[in-house]
Amino acid sequence: EPEVTQTPSHQVTQMGQEVILRCVPISNHLYFYWYRQILGQKVEFLVSFYNNEISEKSEIFDDQFSVERPDGSNFTLKIRSTKLEDSAMYFCASSERSDSPLHFGNGTRLTVT
């Protein structure tokens, strides 16, 4: 069964550095998403992306964050000038349609020190 893959599985970075989290969505899916889950807390929506542009974003997704689909397969989340509170598990997801079930990757655990 096709799946969403995320790399790296764990990223450690120093405060103030920039990180890029990478995702390969399922190939025939058209909608892409990033979520985050701070340890012990609930999953939070960050952004959805369709037709090469952001379709929805939450209050969390401020100017520190950006997303890109640089080619036909990758979907990236860039976090500029990381802060300690950015430490979390970041999940990528994709879906065929906006109302289809989401298929999540296994996440990238970001640790900011």
Next chain:
Amino acid sequence: KNQVEQSPQSLIILEGKNCTLQCNYTVSPFSNLRWYKQDTGRGPVSLTIMTFSENTKSNGRYTATLDADTKQSSLHITASQLSDSASYICVVSEGGGSYIPTFGRGTSLIVHP
């Protein structure tokens, strides 16, 4: 503010027993409600998705119900197995052109042999 509340927070049952997890929401306007299963360290996996007009949906041993009038949903697990041990997350999406989802904190289910 849109909220999704789940109960109980955690639940321990014996293998083979049934259990029911609850979800109450205040999301409005309502688009759909989804139940996800999240194994430790993994991304959530979709179990069911229900729209306004649906009040019951089954997926194997999982049966979800929805009462859109009272804004309540339940997930019933029949004949539990050890592999059912996971966090079960209720997710409600807004309608009216916005599909931003609101996640519950999840119910942590532990199935003992």
